[in-house]
Amino acid sequence: MARKPQKTSKSQIVAFKVEEELAEFLDNLPNKSDFIRKAILAQFGMTCPLCVGTGVVARGVHDHFKPVIEHQNQKPCEKCKTPVSFPMNADGLSGGEKKRIEQFLHGGPLYCLKCYPTIPPCDDCGWHVPMEKVAEHFKRQHTHA
Known part of the structure; x- marks a missing residue:
């Protein structure tokens, strides 16, 4: 018997x-929430690949990509290029560590x-952004059309 896919919990x-x-x-839609969720993700261009x-x-x-994701969870620090491990979510983290990962x-x-505490936070969103990238950050994150 085929298993039903587990639904993700919405909180x-x-x-x-x-x-x-x-x-x-x-x-009149069969699943209004699903339609709205997909429309929002499409607008942000963040549909899961x-x-x-x-x-x-x-x-x-799932079986193919699970070990790939588990072993490819590092990215170089934007400032010093040291490899940084990151979790798939910020659950269980607190304070500055949670903000850094989020x-x-x-x-x-x-x-x-x-490096994180040495880079000043944006006054609008709190993201840590180096001075030389503030203009680019504002164009990407704070431009509202």
Whole structure:
């Protein structure tokens, strides 16, 4: 008997206002939450390359990439180029360590424990960004069209 894929747990509810026509359209969808989730990920261009936005991967893909991901969890520090190991999520981390890893997991630069506190944080978002990359950071992270 085939196993059902495990669903990922969702821990937050997000609400927003829309026009009446859009609300009617969404209410007629078979899975409104799934549609909205996929639309948001598509807007950010962050659809998972393994699950392609479904949240589930085929067993063969899982079995192939699990050891690859476990062994390729290092990236050079943006400042000193020392190899830095990173977890797949920030669960269990606290304080500065959590902020350092979350910065990377959300698309920001990854720094080693030694370099991270030496780089000033952005006044708007708190990400640690070297002075020579502040303009680029603002264009990427703080430009709202």
